[in-house]
Amino acid sequence: MLNSRDIDRLRPDVAANCRAWLELCRAAGLLVLVTGTVRDEEYQQYFFENGTAATPVPSFHGEQAGLAFDFCQNIKGQEYSDSTFFQRAGELGEQVGFEWGGRWKSFPDRPHLQWSDGGKYTSSMIRAGDYPPAMPPYREEDTDMTKEEIQAMIDAAVTAARPPVYTSVENCPAWARETVQKAVDEGVLRGDQGGGLRLTDDNLVNLQMLRNLGLLDGGGA
Incomplete structure (x- = not known):
């Protein structure tokens, strides 16, 4: 079974933005660990059977796609228990351009970020080999906001989106x-x-x- 944590196994444009997201998280004081990038069908079936995946066949996490990654809080014993951590990390992922699984209604997946070109590409499209275009590189200098202003915006969003x-x-x-x-x-x-x-x-x-x-x-x- 394959369940890689290697960011380099993501599609290059997605990998670059994953690293940009990690830097934003560190700047915001979030201790983040990438727990999964690509996986094969056997491992996806394992996730599906234990209730942590919505489908038995990988799509965005697939070896040929490399469009998604999972993460957790890098604090022993608190990896998945802090909803505020996931809210802040998810908001930063959206800032970079990723779709955050924490927004999903039918099967919320807070530790998940994927590149779907703003939701234009679905899991069934990915499984059929129809992949989104290159993800635009995130550049922090594209915004005139200071780090403090960005943090204030994230904090306000977290407050407004209490679970x-x-x-x-x-x-x-x-x-x-x-x-x-x-x-x-x-x-x-x-x-x-x-x-x-x-x-x-x-x-x-x-x-x-x-x-x-x-x-x-x-x-x-």
């Missing part, structure tokens, strides 16, 4: 309701004294992964 908290099965996204209801029925989720829930998008994704692994059957905390 939602779902307090009942009914106000969860449609894709997660059945899983949340099962977790409630099995006693995995018990809510507060009034029966109310407090679930974030990260909680919903984790619950879906547990269900895919068959771990939502019986007792909970």
